[in-house]
Amino acid sequence: MVAFLSQQLILQAPSNKIIVVSDGFSNQEQVESSNPDIVKENLEPRHEEANTRIILHCVRSRASSIVVAARDTDVLVLLLAHFNKIPCSKVWTKYRISKNRKYIPIHTIAAQLDNSMLSTLTAFHALTGSDNPSFLAGHTKKSDWNVFMEHQNLLQLLGKGDICEKAVHDIDEFICRFYKCDVGTSIDRACSILFGRAHALEALPPRSDVLSFYINRAHYQASIWQQADMQYPMLPHLEMMG
Numbered sequence: 001m002v003a004f005l006s007q008q009l010i011l012q013a014p015s016n017k018i019i020v021v022s023d024g025f026s027n028q029e030q031v032e033s034s035n036p037d038i039v040k041e042n043l044e045p046r047h048e049e050a051n052t053r054i055i056l057h058c059v060r061s062r063a064s065s066i067v068v069a070a071r072d073t074d075v076l077v078l079l080l081a082h083f084n085k086i087p088c089s090k091v092w093t094k095y096r097i098s099k100n101r102k103y104i105p106i107h108t109i110a111a112q113l114d115n116s117m118l119s120t121l122t123a124f125h126a127l128t129g130s131d132n133p134s135f136l137a138g139h140t141k142k143s144d145w146n147v148f149m150e151h152q153n154l155l156q157l158l159g160k161g162d163i164c165e166k167a168v169h170d171i172d173e174f175i176c177r178f179y180k181c182d183v184g185t186s187i188d189r190a191c192s193i194l195f196g197r198a199h200a201l202e203a204l205p206p207r208s209d210v211l212s213f214y215i216n217r218a219h220y221q222a223s224i225w226q227q228a229d230m231q232y233p234m235l236p237h238l239e240m241m242g
Contacts, residue, residue, distance in 0.1 A: 003026070006021045006032070007032075009021050010032055010033070010034045011034075013034035017034070018033065018034055018035045018038065019033065019034040020032075020033045020034075020038065020043065020057065021033070022043065022044075022045070022053050022057075029044045029045065029046055030044065031043045031044045043056065043057055043060055044231070045231050045232075046231070046232045046233065047228075047233070048224075049224065051070075051072060051074045051075050051078060051228075052078065052224060052225065052227075052228035052233075054068060054070070054075060054078070054079075055078050055079070055082050055228035055229055056228060056229060056230075056231065058079070058082070058086045058091065059082065059085050059086055059087075059229045061086070061087065061088065062087065063088055064088055064090070065088050065089075065090035065091070065092075066086070066088055066090070066091045066092070067091075067092045067093075067094050067103070068091070068092070068093045068094065069093075069094045069096070070093055070094075070095075071095050071096070073125075073130070074125070074130055074225075075093060076093055076104065076106075077121055077122060077125045077130075077225075078122065078225055078228055079091060079093060079106045080106060080109060080110055080113070080118060080121055081118055081119070081121045081122045081225065081226070081228075082228060082229050083106055083107065083110040083118070084110070084115070084118065085229050089107060090105075090107050091105075091106040091107055092104060092105055092106060093106060116152055116153065117148075117149070117152050119156075120148075120152045120153075120155040120156060120158075122159060122222050122225035122226050123155040123156075123158035123159050123218075123222045123226075124141075124144075124148045124152070124155055125141070125222075125225070126158070126159065126218040126219075126221040126222040126225065127155070127158065127171065127174070127175075127215075127218045127222075128140070128141045128144055129141075130221065134214070134217075136175070136178065136205070136206070139178050144178050147174070147177045147178060151173075151174060151177060154170040154171065154173055154174040155170070155171070155174060156170075157170060158170075158171060158215075158218065158219055158222050159218075159219055159221075159222025159223045159225065159226045160223070160226065161236075162236055163215070163216065163219045163236070167215075167219070168212070168215060171215050171218075172186060172187050172208070172211070175187060175205060175211070176190050176205070178205075179205050186208070187205055187206070187207070187208050187211055188207055188208050190205050191205050191206075191207055219236065220235070220236055223235050223236055
């Protein structure tokens, strides 16, 4: 059924539109287009997520402006993180809520964030919860945004290559700041300090042994997102990622 629908999308494409389909074929890397002049090989990714395929297509696009129709926060974050790699200067995401359409200007938001924030945005998104990684109880992206704005440098290594001891140490410190602990406090020490103050166990930070699995999963997800513009991303070994 999926293969049939993919073929029909191409065959029934309006004459004034170019349809590119990158799923529904026996070869998961296969891409087909209603325009034979499109260089399909540049759009054949080794990606499992549709969200990251969108980014690859945007980066390889020659359009003067791009509108991405998606209600997924992951796509919004990915477009911001990779905006500087997209050739065109105007990119929007289109949300449709009931009968209303809302266009979010990615270029306007990106202009308000410095390069350090843009480069670590996917790491922050992975660490604070998304479709795949979970989140720390009682903490939301909104509540932890101020920590990110001030200390995004602590996320520079998350999602880059194999996870190292320094990356784990930096993320440990970053998460401690969620709980307003003093600089240099380890996550286990923070848990001990906050134990006497917490009204519920869910309000406590995770212990280091649990946090290591959490960090590994966030690292793997951030790796996928940070390489969304690459046709053949090099990801860490999944079995080592918690």
